[in-house]
Amino acid sequence: MSRPRLLDTIVAQATPRGLGAVALVRLSGPRSWEIAAGMMAEAGNAQGNGNPLREWPVRSGRLRTLYRPGTREAIDQALVSVFRAPASYTGEDVVEIYTHGSLSIPTEVVEGCRVLGARVAEAGEFTQRAYLNGKMDLTQAEAVDDIVRAASPRARAVALRQLDRGLSRRIARLRSELIGLAARLVHHIDFPEEDDAPVPVANIAAEADGVMGRIDRLLATAPAGELLREGATVVLAGPPNAGKSSLFNALVGSERAIVTAEPGTTRDAIEAVVAMDGFPFRLVDTAGLREGESGIERMGIEIAHRYLDEADAIIFCREVGDANGAKGWREAEWKGWREWRCPVVSVRTKWDLAGRKMVPDGDEIPVSAHSGEGLAALKDRLGSMIFGGLTRGGREVGGVVTNRRQADHLRVARRELESFAGALRKGIPGEFASTHLKSAESALEEIVGVVGEEEILDRVFGDFCIGK
Amino acid sequence: MILRYDVAVVGGGHAGVEAAAAAARLGCRTILVTPDLGRIGQMSCNPAIGGVAKGTVVREVDAMGGIMGRATDATGIQFRMLNRSKGPAVWGPRAQCDRARYPIAVRKFLDELDGLDLFQDLVTGIEFRGSRERIRSVRGLRTRSGVVVKCEALIVTAGTFLRGKIHLGQGTGHGAGRAGEEPSIELAEALGAVGLRMGRFKTGTPPRVDGRSVDFAKCERQDGDAGPLRFSCYYREPRLRQIPCWVTWSGPELNEIVTRNLERSALYGGEISGQGPRYCPSIEDKVNRFPTARRHQIFLEPEGLDTNELYVNGLSTSLPAEVQAEFLRSIPGLAKTRMTRPGYAIEYDYFPPDQLRHTLQVRSIGGLYFAGQINGTTGYEEAAGQGLIAGANAALAVTGRGPLVVERDQGYVGVLIDDLVTKGVDEPYRLFTSRAEFRLLLRQDNAGRRLGALAREAGLLTEEQSRALGRRLRQEKDxxxxxxxxxxxxxxxxxxxxxxxxxxxxxxxxxxxxxxxxxxxxxxxxxxxxxxxxxxxxxxxxxxxxxxxxxxxxxREEERAMHLREQAQFRLPDETPYGRFVTLSHEAREKLARIRPQSLAQAARIPGVSPADLQNLVLEVRKWEGRVTGRSMVNGS
The missing domain is CATH 1.10.10.1800 (tRNA uridine 5-carboxymethylaminomethyl modification enzyme MnmG/GidA)
Incomplete structure (x- = not known):
């Protein structure tokens, strides 16, 4: 998106296209009341529609007929609400029009508004205006997108916390700690003749270490926080006939929330988005990993490896009967797996077939797609392994890092702070060292968007849905 | 009697002196009018010049051809470099000066300037061009004895004299500009009548004592630095005999005396309404706000070589004289001390400086300039820096030349003035190094390199100063x-x-x-x-x-400064109709209309103007310029 154009009035359908009881069309900008009034005006009957919108009570609905501009042709009967700047979502004058939820009605209303002078909004532009008008900071604006996209209850809960300034507050606390450090230095530098002995420089460095530790703790939430958006990719892997597909179906089946299975043969990978333990996962069933003879099998193996490379976790399946077998596995491939970056959960499938005396190896989880045994334990393990940093005592922690942009700035802040403490310890004078402190502070400010940078805006608002 | 000059300066303090000298050096016929020519360059508060950030300002004033650095060198009786244990960017040269000799030196250096006349009288009125409703520009001034001075530019440097009122304890308030000197009432009224906003500040001084009554054995001796230290990069003034300062500490007994008499203080009795400086609190404030501090540091600063008087720095007060005498005697070393002059608090009018341009010209009135405490600042050094800039710009304007503006990355003088005109003040303003975002560039030792050439191009340097500057810069380069x-x-x-x-x-x-x-x-x-x-x-x-x-x-800092300079390229014309920019927040519109920033960079420094406001401002200005000029001329697209 290019430079924000805040001077004009924008319009968009805020609800998804398709049939439904109600559809919402939203107008925002200096001319939104005027344009909405235009939609309610029947040609040749200028006074026929009651009070002008500026006299309407705000935040209450009125039923009105909408006309195609300049005609007597009615589009729909709609509920119309007005909001007065700055008390609106965007901080501007806003009109919300609730029409019947057909395919054509909202489209015609948007078109009518466009004819009357509104511009069709770009993706995320309403939220962008809310940010630019100071209604929310950047992390909150990002949270709006996260809430809409949240594919699991926990992801939504984290996003809601974010909208409620969860991360902003943690950043604000860190920032005020940095300002505290700067204040020590100011006292040290600008008031050399004061009576109170200044805080020794070594103490200031130690305090900076403390802040760094707190940044680290926040950064530790980043990998999981980022996975909340797209879901953690968990790949089922193991030899052919290890019961991977059954386990996949069992995991997907009991959490039927959102399933988008891609078409494919058994040799291809099948994918499903699933909420487990309240967290979003992209579950992938791969073809058997063992090198096969035929071309098709080889293809299957390629697909498997491609997924394994982007996996956030692997469920490594072996069936009960494979107790000592598959030696080729262990030596040729399993070894290599251990060097992968992502964690591996070993499961022993078809446990219902196991004899009474059988015990699982090490930390293997015995599961049965047939009886459902062990599924809960597996979900629990996956949830805590990947998203453990986001919860404390079963509740979501307040304020986590949910995207790359936030993490990048935090890392800059941390690095500058490290340089700051290092410089002080090396005996570099405070006024030089403090330039690092200033940079750390600006990095934190960029996270919440105190500093306005067009690039950030473009990145933040680029992939938004229309009308939020 | 009618006198005609190019530039007239009202007031002979540190601001007035530099203003008059700068205007005269630029070739303008200049007159300085002040009620007492014997007190030109008077040090009204402590007998010291310089300090952290402030000392750097003195060097900047000197680098631009000013008087303060040279006068300090000529009359200093103790020189010290503060912060020497810290980095060189925050070193602050400071000197105790001989209070009696300083004004004499200043007067001597002023007398060296051709085209500068001095005149002793109280200014009581200002004459303007334009109608009563719409004053356009200044035309001259009137004095109490009926003299009229016609001028093209008028610089007001009234210090604490505008409706000045002195307090020495509850119920003692009386009109005065300094102890024993008459306040300026008519001038304050004349300035108030032209529609400028006014405010009221207060400040204070401590008592002074007879050095013969002090037991120095009970005090800590503080000598100056051993090596050579001077302020001027152009002149080598001979140095006076050097003498020490003394340090002592008040104890709980003083706290008790102050607390017991608190309601007799003019400050705490509710008699004083003006806002005082937080960084220079009275002893009443110190005791009241920090009750856990059992002792307070006190510097005994010598007033000069020919006097025994000592200035008791750290005990600024508005308590009655008898209470001052009592708490002085509670201090180790001062048990038998005889007070020579009681301290006092003073209230005065100032004009919020966001009514000024960077040239220190009053935005709404052509030819009228303000410098020094009238702008809500404190400190001799801050006053001198403003005086020089106001004087130079008045003269440059009168002679049809472009303005002299020091940028924030060029000098503390630039930081000071930009802060004043951009942010205004809510307490008496003093410079700190932390106010300068580019302080690594603004060292006390490189003032000549930063500002010398700028001053030379503006015409502020004499032949002699130009040659000295050239020598210094050549040596640095070689x-x-x-x-x-x-x-x-x-x-x-x-x-x-x-x-x-x-x-x-x-x-x-x-x-x-x-x-x-x-x-x-x-x-x-x-x-x-x-x-x-x-x-x-x-x-x-x-x-x-x-x-x-x-x-x-x-x-790294230079790169940041460059970035800011780019932002400064986006100019905001004076006539920008901020009130019509509905996409800006109400607060931003109001502040921008009041302060009228010169560039986007300056707008960004105004508190209450958000990044979102700045983006909208760019769009609105482009749109408005497009309408005014037919196409986007000023700031491109």
Whole structure:
């Protein structure tokens, strides 16, 4: 998106296209009341529609007929609400029009508004205006997108916390700690003749270490926080006939929330988005990993490896009967797996077939797609392994890092702070060292968007849905 | 009697002196009018000049051809470099001055200037051009004795005199501009009548005592620095005999006396309404706000070589004289002290400085300039810096030349003035190094390099000063070239390195690299190079050393400064109709309309103007310019 154009009035359908009881069309900008009034005006009957919108009570609905501009042709009967700047979502004058939820009605209303002078909004532009008008900071604006996209209850809960300034507050606390450090230095530098002995420089460095530790703790939430958006990719892997597909179906089946299975043969990978333990996962069933003879099998193996490379976790399946077998596995491939970056959960499938005396190896989880045994334990393990940093005592922690942009700035802040403490310890004078402190502070400010940078805006608002 | 001048200056304090001198140096016929010519350049508060940030301002004033640095050198009785244990960017030269000799020196340097006349009288009125409803510009001034001075530009530097009121305890308030001096009532009224906003500040002074009654054995002696230290980069004034200051500490007994008498204080009795400076609190404030502090540091500063009087720095107060005498006697070393002058608090009118341009011209009235405490600042140094800029700009405007503006990355004077006109003040304003976002660039030792050429181009430097500047800059340049290019062999280098506790080298190394090491000085390296090194003054060597030692940091700061300069390219015309920019927040519109920033960079510094407001501002200004000019001329697209 290019430079924000805040001077004009924008319009968009805020609800998804398709049939439904109600559809919402939203107008925002200096001319939104005027344009909405235009939609309610029947040609040749200028006074026929009651009070002008500026006299309407705000935040209450009125039923009105909408006309195609300049005609007597009615589009729909709609509920119309007005909001007065700055008390609106965007901080501007806003009109919300609730029409019947057909395919054509909202489209015609948007078109009518466009004819009357509104511009069709770009993706995320309403939220962008809310940010630019100071209604929310950047992390909150990002949270709006996260809430809409949240594919699991926990992801939504984290996003809601974010909208409620969860991360902003943690950043604000860190920032005020940095300002505290700067204040020590100011006292040290600008008031050399004061009576109170200044805080020794070594103490200031130690305090900076403390802040760094707190940044680290926040950064530790980043990998999981980022996975909340797209879901953690968990790949089922193991030899052919290890019961991977059954386990996949069992995991997907009991959490039927959102399933988008891609078409494919058994040799291809099948994918499903699933909420487990309240967290979003992209579950992938791969073809058997063992090198096969035929071309098709080889293809299957390629697909498997491609997924394994982007996996956030692997469920490594072996069936009960494979107790000592598959030696080729262990030596040729399993070894290599251990060097992968992502964690591996070993499961022993078809446990219902196991004899009474059988015990699982090490930390293997015995599961049965047939009886459902062990599924809960597996979900629990996956949830805590990947998203453990986001919860404390079963509740979501307040304020986590949910995207790359936030993490990048935090890392800059941390690095500058490290340089700051290092410089002080090396005996570099405070006024030089403090330039690092200033940079750390600006990095934190960029996270919440105190500093306005067009690039950030473009990145933040680029992939938004229309009308939020 | 009617007199005609190009520039008239009202007031003869530190601001007025620099303003008059700058206008005269720029070739304008200038007159300085003040009620008492015997008190030109008077030090109204403590007998010291300089300090952290403030000392750098003195050097900047000096680099631009001003008087304060030279007068301090000529009358200093103790010189110290504050913050010497810290980095060179925050060193602050400071001098105790002989209070009686300082005004004499100032008067002497003023008398050297052609085209500057002095006149003793109280200014009681200002004459304007334009109608009563719409005053356009200033035309002259009137004095109490009926003299009229016609002028093109008028600089008001009234200090604490505008409706000044002195308090020495509850119920003692009386009109005065300084102890024993009459306030300026009519002038305040004349300025108030032209629609300028006014405010009221207060400040205070401590008592002074007879040094013969002080037991110095109970005090700590504080001597000045041993080495040579001076403020002026152009002149070598002979130095007076140097004498020490003394330090002592008040104890719980003083706290008790102050607390017991608190309601007798004019400050706490509710008689004083003006806002005082938080960084320079009265003893009443200290005791009341920090009750846990059992002792307070007190400096006994000598008033001069020919007097026994001492200035009791740290005990500014508005308590009655008898209470002052009582708490003084509670202080170790002062048990038998005789007070010579009680301290007092003073309230005065100021004009919120967001009504000014960067030239210090009142935005709404042509030819009218304000400098010094009238703008809500404190400090001799801050006053001098403003005076020089106001005087120079008045003269430049009168003679049809472009303005002289010091940018924030060029000098503390620039930081000071930009802060004043952009943010206004809510307490008496004093400079700190932390107010300067580019303080690494603004060292006390490089003022000549930062501002000398600027002043020379504006015409502020005399022949003599220009030549001295040229010599200094040439030495810096030659010296730096030598440091970059010359290599020292281990035999000669290692003695220096060892001395500094630094690791020895086994093959030749550039001196410019060696000097970056901690504790290794440029002077020692130059000495080790012997006859190979160019002859450089020790001050120049110090400057070169700092330049090399912190080059990485300085470069980073210079890059930031460049970035800001780009933002400053987006100009905001004076007539920009902020009230019509509905996409800006109400607060932003109101502040922008009041302050009328010159550039986007300045707008960004106004508190209450958000990044979102700035983006909208760019769009609105482009749109408005497009309408006004037919196409976007001023700021491109």
């Amino acid at each position: 010296g730096k070239r030598w440091f970059r290019g010359y290599s020292l062999d281990p035999a000669r280098a290692n003695a220096v390195l060892m001395e500094a506790g630094s690791a020895p080298i086994d093959r030749s190394a550039r001196v410019g690299e060696l000097v970056k090491r901690p504790r290794v000085t440029a002077e020692a390296l130059a000495k080790a190079a012997g006859a190979d090194a160019p002859t450089l003054e020790s001050e120049v060597l110090a400057t070169i050393e700092f330049d090399f030692k912190y080059a990485g940091y300085v470069r």
